[in-house]
Structure formats: structure tokens, C-alpha cells
Amino acid sequence: MRNLTRRAALLGGGALLGGWATRRYGPNNPNLDGVTWIKPRNGEGVLNDASGLSETPVHKHIILKDDPGEALVSAIRSEIRLAAAEGRPVNVGAARHSMGGQAIPRDGHALTYDNGWIEPDTAAGLMQVHAGARWSQVIAALDPLGQGPKVMQSNNDFGVAATFCVNAHGWPVRLGPMGATVRSFDMVLPDGSLVTCSRSENPDLFGMTMGGYGLTGAIVRMEVETAANKRLVPEFKEMPSRQFGTEFVDALSDGTVKMAYGRLNVDRAHFFEEALMITYRAAEDQSDLPAAQGSGLVSKLASRVYRAQLGNERVKRLRWWTETDLGPAVSGGGVTRNSLINEPVVTLDDRNPDRTDILHEYFVSPDRFADFVEVCRRVIPGSYQEFLNVTLRFIDADPDSWLSYAPVPRIAAVLSLSQEMTARAEADMARMTRALIDGIIGIGGTYYLPYRPHARVAQMVRAYPRAAEFAAEKRTLDPRLVFRNNLWDSYLGTL
Numbered sequence: 001m002r003n004l005t006r007r008a009a010l011l012g013g014g015a016l017l018g019g020w021a022t023r024r025y026g027p028n029n030p031n032l033d034g035v036t037w038i039k040p041r042n043g044e045g046v047l048n049d050a051s052g053l054s055e056t057p058v059h060k061h062i063i064l065k066d067d068p069g070e071a072l073v074s075a076i077r078s079e080i081r082l083a084a085a086e087g088r089p090v091n092v093g094a095a096r097h098s099m100g101g102q103a104i105p106r107d108g109h110a111l112t113y114d115n116g117w118i119e120p121d122t123a124a125g126l127m128q129v130h131a132g133a134r135w136s137q138v139i140a141a142l143d144p145l146g147q148g149p150k151v152m153q154s155n156n157d158f159g160v161a162a163t164f165c166v167n168a169h170g171w172p173v174r175l176g177p178m179g180a181t182v183r184s185f186d187m188v189l190p191d192g193s194l195v196t197c198s199r200s201e202n203p204d205l206f207g208m209t210m211g212g213y214g215l216t217g218a219i220v221r222m223e224v225e226t227a228a229n230k231r232l233v234p235e236f237k238e239m240p241s242r243q244f245g246t247e248f249v250d251a252l253s254d255g256t257v258k259m260a261y262g263r264l265n266v267d268r269a270h271f272f273e274e275a276l277m278i279t280y281r282a283a284e285d286q287s288d289l290p291a292a293q294g295s296g297l298v299s300k301l302a303s304r305v306y307r308a309q310l311g312n313e314r315v316k317r318l319r320w321w322t323e324t325d326l327g328p329a330v331s332g333g334g335v336t337r338n339s340l341i342n343e344p345v346v347t348l349d350d351r352n353p354d355r356t357d358i359l360h361e362y363f364v365s366p367d368r369f370a371d372f373v374e375v376c377r378r379v380i381p382g383s384y385q386e387f388l389n390v391t392l393r394f395i396d397a398d399p400d401s402w403l404s405y406a407p408v409p410r411i412a413a414v415l416s417l418s419q420e421m422t423a424r425a426e427a428d429m430a431r432m433t434r435a436l437i438d439g440i441i442g443i444g445g446t447y448y449l450p451y452r453p454h455a456r457v458a459q460m461v462r463a464y465p466r467a468a469e470f471a472a473e474k475r476t477l478d479p480r481l482v483f484r485n486n487l488w489d490s491y492l493g494t495l
């Protein structure tokens with residue numbers, strides 16, 4: 001499955017689209033004769049990820065279904081032994097929704113867990129959870145108890161340990177990335193030993209593993225904080241985009257906002273000029289919370305509007321109108337915290353084998369947000385990618401992880417683009433990504449590591465000042481370099 005992005009918190013729009021022309025894409029379009037297409041193979045001997053552009057040969061891919069006890073640990077030890085004997089890498093992956101081979105060991109032993117074991121402790125606001133459990137399983141277990149994930153991504157397909165290993169963030173406020181909610185975890189190290197890590201026990205290993213892309217070992221069990229589920233009511237505010245940074249921080253300052261995000265308009269004529277801020281506060285009535293639903297009609301309709309934007313500037317403008325005018329007019333009712341995040345990625349799948357959705361993400365200080373808008377306005381329109389969406393979030397400082405993208409509070413900007421599956425589009429995307437990263441680093445920001453590996457190594461090192469220290473410590477911890485994936489092969493392993 002390829003594809004992405006966040007749910008849209010808006011209604012309607014889908015019915016207005018009938019009959020509108022969209023541009024033709026794909027190999028049958030005569031205008032694309034002579035273009036080199038990228039056609040991923042699936043099946044035996046190869047693994048790919050959410051980009052569809054990361055096809056990589058693997059020696060084997062095994063699924064481990066055991067609970068996080070002795071059987072699982074000994075199965076991992078055995079794979080480490082076998083792989084190391086042949087000089088092959090090992091890597092654990094979950095949904096493999098990273099987009100640059102960060103969860104794929106080249107010619108190695110790829111491990112995936114399939115076990116949703118969860119033991120909640122509602123009084124303490126904690127859960128013990130299998131490293132491979134998916135957030136959809138966590139929500140299904142916690143929602144009936146009035147609890148939910150404290151921080152997770154905007155979709156529910158991802159693995160819990162995988163979320164920790166990329167140190168993903170969500171849109172509950174004011175909170176740091178997901179790693180901030182992890183109390184401890186058990187991990188099999190490259191030498192086969194089993195250790196517990198927390199902020200007081202093996203703290204360096206804790207900080208390296210949080211956002212360390214599985215390069216320190218295989219996590220088997222975690223202790224993670226949970227949050228009370230709540231009925232929430234949204235509020236919408238439009239503003240010029242350059243004011244968004246300060247307005248967003250102001251809105252979150254009194255502590256009453258529980259979840260929040262922003263959007264920028266993406267039509268080319270007014271690119272990134274306007275912003276919309278959506279804040280959710282607790283409703284007065286917290287009785288009889290409905291069960292967390294999966295993808296509803298609203299998300300499916302929003303998804304149709306989202307997709308119809310492709311190659312159609314009028315629909316991009318229409319979508320902005322539905323978000324800024326129609327959405328606020330019709331969305332008075334409450335939703336629950338859990339239902340807002342219980343969205344599968346597939347809802348917005350483009351079902352188009354000739355294109356792939358690619359995410360970028362940049363982190364900037366709120367007081368440099370206007371500069372961020374300028375960088376994007378300077379760089380993005382020069383590319384021929386189809387820009388679909390940008391979502392803005394607030395992330396509190398992360399003092400723990402070695403590869404931290406938010407050493408101070410940041411606004412995260414998640415950019416979603418639709419890319420043609422061709423060599424020329426890949427080259428154009430690489431060029432644009434490097435130009436964006438240069439611009440963002442120039443204003444003191446950084447970029448997110450789970451997406452396409454287009455950054456230059458020097459850019460990675462500037463964005464992540466502890467990268468060389470991480471690589472040196474990894475070589476001490478794992479001298480045979482057993483745990484490897486493309487983040488190591490293309491970046492950290494070159495330092």
C-alpha cells in the first residue's frame with residue numbers, strides 16, 4: 001500500500017465535484033512518451049515501503065508472533081546469530097510506512113512482529129505494550145476504558161516501537177514527541193543481551209534509541225503513558241500565513257486547548273498566503289462518550305476533495321473554501337480525542353499505480369515561521385510536483401533523544417505531494433528537497449528523517465549535530481554492525 005496524509009477535519013465538498021475535469025496522468029498519456037517509469041516489483045526476495053520507491057533485496061523476511069517474553073527474545077537472538085555469521089544486517093520494521101528504506105536491511109534479515117498484546121493500567125495512566133502493536137490495536141483496547149494514546153501520529157496503522165524509533169509526533173498539545181510519553185522499554189542488543197532502558201536505567205541507550213531508527217537493537221516491550229479520552233469541540237481561525245507562528249503559540253498558552261493544527265492554502269496563485277488554525281477544547285458535556293469510530297463518511301468525502309486537487313487549481317481553491325468557510329459552519333458538534341486519531345492511512349489512498357504520495361516535514365521555531373513561508377514560496381513553485389497539503393503542528397522541546405528534531409519548541413510543517421513514478425520526477429523531487437532543506441537549515445530549522453533519502457550527508461549532519469557522536473557510539477555498541485538499514489547505509493554509516 002502506498003500513500004498518506006492526515007485526515008481533514010471538514011465536511012461536504014465531495015458532491016460539488018462531479019464533472020470537473022482533471023489532468024490526465026500515467027503511461028497511457030501520449031504527452032508522457034519516452035519517460036522512464038519506475039515500476040516496483042512485489043513479492044519474494046524484495047521489500048518496499050510506503051513510497052513504492054525503496055525496492056530493496058532482502059535475504060529473508062520473517063514474521064514473529066510471540067508475546068514479549070522468552071520465545072520472542074530467543075527468536076531474535078537466533079536471527080542475530082545467523083545474520084552475523086554471514087555478515088548480513090538485521091532490522092525490525094512495523095508498517096514500513098517510512099519512505100526511504102529506514103526499515104529495510106539490504107540483503108539481510110527483515111523482522112516484523114505481529115502481536116497486539118496490551119496491558120493497560122488505567123489508574124496509573126500507563127500501558128505495557130508489545131513493541132509491534134499497532135495504534136489501531138491500542139485504541140481498540142484503551143477506548144472502552146476511557147483512555148487513549150497520549151501521543152501518536154495522525155493515522156493509526158503504525159507500530160508503537162516504530163513510532164518511538166522515529167520519535168514521531170502528533171497534534172495533542174502541548175506535548176513533545178511520542179518518546180516523551182515512554183517510561184521504559186526492553187530491548188535485545190546486537191550482542192544478544194536483553195536490557196531495560198529508561199531515563200534512569202541505561203539513559204544513553206534510551207536517548208539513542210528514541211529517534212534512533214532501530215540501529216541500537218530490537219525493542220520487544222514498552223511502558224508508555226496513556227491519556228484520558230475526551231469529547232472535544234473545534235474552533236477555526238483564519239489569518240495571514242506569516243502571523244501563524246505567534247498566533248499558534250498564543251492560542252496554546254492558557255492550557256485549555258487539547259489538540260491543535262493549522263493549514264496553509266496550496267493553490268499556485270496564492271501559494272501559502274493564508275493560514276487556518278483549528279483548536280480543540282474539552283466540551284462541557286463529557287458524559288456517554290461514543291466509541292472511537294474508524295474512517296467515517298466525513299473522512300471519505302474529505303478524501304475525495306483531497307484527491308480531486310491533483311492537477312486542478314480550482315479544486316485546490318474549493319478545498320480551501322470548504323476548510324475555512326464550510327467546515328466551521330457545519331462542524332459544531334463534538335468529537336472524541338480517540339476518534340480524531342483513529343484514522344487508517346488507506347482512507348486517502350490515491351489507488352493510482354503511476355503516482356505516489358510523498359511526505360516532507362520541516363521543524364522551525366515559531367518566531368521564524370514567516371521565514372519558513374518565504375523559503376517554501378521561493379522553492380516549491382519551481383518544481384513540477386503536485387502539492388496537495390500542508391499541516392502545521394506544535395511540538396514541545398525534546399531534551400532526550402540524540403537525534404532530536406526539536407531541541408527547542410518547534411512548529412512542524414508536514415508537506416504532502418503527489419509524485420509521478422518516473423526517474424524525472426524523482427530527480428526533480430531530490431533537487432527540490434535539497435533546496436528546501438538548505439533554506440530551512442538557514443533559518444535554524446531541521447527536517448524529518450523517515451521520508452525520502454534525498455538530503456545530502458552534509459545537510460543531515462548540520463540538521464542533526466549529534467549524528468557523528470551517534471555513529472561512533474553505535475560502532476561501539478554494535479561492532480559487527482548487525483542492526484542496519486538505509487539510514488545507516490546512506491547516512492550515519494558514512495560518518
Ligand SMILES: Cc1cc2nc3c(=O)[nH]c(=O)nc-3n(C[C@H](O)[C@H](O)[C@H](O)COP(=O)(O)OP(=O)(O)OC[C@H]3O[C@@H](n4cnc5c(N)ncnc54)[C@H](O)[C@@H]3O)c2cc1C
Pocket residue numbers: 003004005006050091092093094095096097098099102103104131132152153154155157158159161162163165166167168169170212213214215217218219220345359450485
Ligand atoms: C500517511 C502517513 C502519515 C504519517 N503521519 C505522521 C505523523 O502524524 N507524525 C509523525 O511524526 N510521523 C508521521 N508519519 C511518519 C511515520 O511516523 C513514520 O514513517 C513511521 O516510521 C511509521 O511507522 P511504521 O510502523 O510504518 O514504522 P517502520 O517504517 O516500519 O519503522 C520505522 C523505524 O522504526 C524501527 N523499528 C520498528 N520497530 C522496531 C522495534 N521493535 N525495535 C527496534 N526498531 C524498530 C525500524 O527499523 C525503522 O527504522 C506518517 C507517515 C505516513 C506514511
